[in-house]
Amino acid sequence: MKTHDQRFAEMSFASVYPHYIAKVEKKGRTKEELHQVIEWLTGFNDQQLQAQIDDKVSFEIFFQNASLNPNAHLIKGLICGYRIEEIDNPLTQKVRYLDKLVDELAKGKKLEKILRNS
Template sequence: MKDTKSQDDKIAGMVFSKIYPLYVAKVEKKFRTKDELNEVISWLTGYDESELQNHIEGSTTFGEFFSNATVNPNSKLITGKICGYKVEDIENPITQQARYLDKLVDELAKGHEMKRILRIS
């Protein structure tokens, strides 16, 4: 994937608390729960419930959100396309991690088992 600086900057500058309600709406529309969404986000980022809640209520950008996260080493097992790009081929780490999150939210909304979403063998 050819990353453009403007695309990477746009993703890094998005405010997590503005995107989070869209994730919630997407998964709840498909009869999944906010708790399941939070579990997926915590798995990817390493944030506990309190830390995640601070980001949900704050003005953290995606750049800050992922720069301060302890990204799960198994996130490299997340593959496939999101927004027309293979997530495993994205070079910018913040953009790739944001797309990992998008992919996990999609999998949750599609009804995949948590075990599969969290890459548990």
């Protein structure tokens, strides 16, 4: 049986991305705001992000290709019952960082707060 971490590693970013869009748009946020949040975390601009989607890369490859924001460690709190700062597997932690940012966007948090700029 695959572990939680293995499932994340093999899951394609493209399969989850439409759910991110639906989640934020349902709450009155925009795809552009979602892209801004993803770019902050990963360094991917719109073209680079689209290439990841078109190539149907796994989350493992997605985050290998990314330049993780140096302030990503400031993303804390609970997501799906897990405390983000206590997740041992680096890939799972990065996926949860992204989930948390999408959640905060959907919950109406201001972009300045989501982007944790020091």
